[in-house]
Amino acid sequence: MSIGRARLTLFLIFVISFLVQVVAIFYSLRRGTIYGDNVTSFVKGLLSIYSVHLGVVVAGSFAQIRTTGPARTASKTPFWTALVLAGTWNALLAGRTLYFSLGSNDSIDDLMAYLTMLASGGSFLVAGALTYFFSHKSS
Numbered sequence: 148m149s150i151g152r153a154r155l156t157l158f159l160i161f162v163i164s165f166l167v168q169v170v171a172i173f174y175s176l177r178r179g180t181i182y183g184d185n186v187t188s189f190v191k192g193l194l195s196i197y198s199v200h201l202g203v204v205v206a207g208s209f210a211q212i213r214t215t216g217p218a219r220t221a222s223k224t225p226f227w228t229a230l231v232l233a234g235t236w237n238a239l240l241a242g243r244t245l246y247f248s249l250g251s252n253d254s255i256d257d258l259m260a261y262l263t264m265l266a267s268g269g270s271f272l273v274a275g276a277l278t279y280f281f282s283h284k285s286s
Contacts, residue, residue, distance in 0.1 A: 153226050164238075168193055172185075196240070207281025233273050243265075
């Protein structure tokens with residue numbers, strides 16, 4: 148797999164997870180589980196959680212210098228490790244948001260406390276992988 152395809156895969160994991168959570172919260176708003184102020188606070192908090200990770204991904208993508216020659220390939224072990232770690236981190240975030248959105252009896256404050264705790268305590272799971280894949284030249 149090319150390094151570009153590996154980067155795209157990691158990018159999509161983060162973007163899809165983010166969008167799933169935003170849609171889930173708007174679903175909660177539609178159901179009347181939460182109110183507009185809660186949605187605004189949640190999306191702001193979610194943007195804060197994802198800002199560093201997506202910032203690395205976007206900045207790394209734009210900062211790449213293309214050279215002529217064959218594209219560099221991603222080693223399988225680092226790629227699969229990054230994929231599992233990024234998938235796990237995002238699944239923990241999105242899973243909890245979906246649990247809340249689909250009818251749990253907890254509060255939006257409990258959800259945000261969980262997401263904030265996981266983001267601050269679990270970012271190490273993906274920080275190294277993102278740095279590895281987005282700080283190298285693509286070719």
